[in-house]
Amino acid sequence: MAHFNTTSFIHEPPFPRNYGSEFLLLDRGKGSYLYDTMGKRYLDFGSGIAVNSLGYGRKDLARIAARQMKRLIHVSNLYATEPAVSLAQRIIQDIQAVIPEKQYQAVHFGNSGTEAIEGALKYARRYSANRQGSDHTGFIAFSNSFHGRTMGALSVTSSEKYRAPFAPLIPGVRHLPYNEPEALRAALQEDGKVAGIILEVLQGEGGLNMASPSFISAIQQEAAERDIPIIVDEVQSGLGRTGRLLASPACGLKPDIICLSKPLAGGLPLSATVITDRINVEIQPGDHGSTFGGGPVTTAVALEVWSIINNQAFLSGVRTRAAALEGELRKLAADFDCCGTLRGEGMLLGVPVNLPQDERSNPIKEILDICREHGLLVLRSGENIIRIAPPLTISEKEIRQGVQILRQAITQLHNAKRSS
Ligand SMILES: Cc1ncc(COP(=O)(O)O)c(C=O)c1O
The missing domain is CATH 3.40.640.10 (Type I PLP-dependent aspartate aminotransferase-like (Major domain))
Structure with missing residues (x-):
């Protein structure tokens, strides 16, 4: 098996071209965080495209799978x-x-x-x-x-x-x-x-x-x-x-x-x-x-x-944390002229970003790349929307940390566009 512990990225792996050409190499996960092969940590605001709702490294689920695999x-x-x-x-x-x-x-x-x-x-x-x-x-x-x-x-x-x-x-x-x-x-x-x-x-x-x-x-x-x-x-x-x-x-x-x-x-x-x-x-x-x-x-x-x-206490916790996420994202959207009104519901939210895009520059991709450099993984929806779909178990502290990184990324891009 190839060893990838000297890089965080792989270029042109033997996958069909439909998935693109450069991939972040992820190695493991715990709670709301993923770690790449170099050990760098990422807060996950995408949860494997709305899949990993209960967070990473769940021993309870692993035990059930292992028990059933033996049986x-x-x-x-x-x-x-x-x-x-x-x-x-x-x-x-x-x-x-x-x-x-x-x-x-x-x-x-x-x-x-x-x-x-x-x-x-x-x-x-x-x-x-x-x-x-x-x-x-x-x-x-x-x-x-x-x-x-x-x-x-x-x-x-x-x-x-x-x-x-x-x-x-x-x-x-x-x-x-x-x-x-x-x-x-x-x-x-x-x-x-x-x-x-x-x-x-x-x-x-x-x-x-x-x-x-x-x-x-x-x-x-x-x-x-x-x-x-x-x-x-x-x-x-x-x-x-x-x-x-x-x-x-x-x-x-x-x-x-x-x-x-x-x-x-x-x-x-x-x-x-x-x-x-x-x-x-x-x-x-x-x-x-x-x-x-x-x-x-x-x-x-x-x-x-x-x-x-499907447990009322769990779902009510999700609604509370979702309200915190929504509040943070509303503040962020209000602070930037380029951001439109927040969309979505619960833990599936979107911030529209209206910055000019052309063949060479795609602002959403640039924001996602800057976020990743700063240790945050986020998604895109439609043409110009940053989609946030974290694990449903994410804490309010992690929500604030993630939105802060997003804020930094939009500021960085905004300043770069202004000075160019
Ligand atoms: C609403 C919706 N329906 C269907 C699909 C297809 O699911 P899959 O990629 O597992 O085939 C997706 C995937 O993103 C989706 O978001």
Whole structure:
């Protein structure tokens, strides 16, 4: 094995070019911190893109994974295991409690967010084809959406940059403007062959926009009148990120299909596509499947993650810490002319930065690079937004430290731009 203890970066590793050419080499983590191969410490305001919600170096999760690995690692979906059954039961029971209007009945386990979406699209098509006719195959999705990179999920993702090189994608997908109820009503009047409506109520990659109440009520009303399944993508917004189990019930959305992933198994790959009884009854054996999805190791860990996160004391702590983060970021945004109004909710927040960008200079990338030099890892969302999604367990002191580094980075860039 190569030894990397003489460098913090690797250039052009044998990965495909889609991931870029230079990588920070990370070695280990503890709490809210990551350490590179040279031992430099980074406060993590990104948590592996909203995955490591419980922080790093969790011995409790490692013990569960190790115990389960010794006992049984894989059985395929020809058989079931106790952790998978218990997790599915727990997910259904707890989601039912926050969305009592629907009857949730089954969980399909996959391995990633994009797979959760693929399952959702297939289930929605099956439902609509059975109930309305086999020509009901289209999907309504929205501007600034991100649902993943496999062909089905990419088809409902809005960004042309991601879509165009891989056209043709699945036909019949329309991207309507987000938060415009009238556009949705008009589109559904025009096109009666819709199999599903898919949305994020808080858009993680596409700019941290939140669904408005009038938009949600239009979706609810139109979907109910036309018997169209609503798919909610809570891959990024779900599981405590907004200080609640899910973000959608707080917006008044009552989805038929719920997609979860990122933090579900504490950093191990697992996704869940949760469906109601009305969807489940239309599905036939063989309609969908996954070799690894819902294996006993990932589901055993996920059961513990779920119990930790879906606990009222834990969620209320997240809301308190999120309010502190929001307060610090609001102050920061108010102190710089180049910063716009804070967006997002809970521990998924964004600061827009409006500095001129061209082919040679990208201010968000420059801010992220300066932050990294000063020991802070942060994310980007959309074109010009700094996205902050720390571990949900981050302390208020760490929040203040991280925002201070962010402040330093924006000041540094601001001064550099002014003097150039
Ligand atoms: C809202 C949302 N949906 C789906 C995905 C795709 O998840 P994955 O990268 O695990 O396939 C992402 C990933 O960032 C996401 O943020």
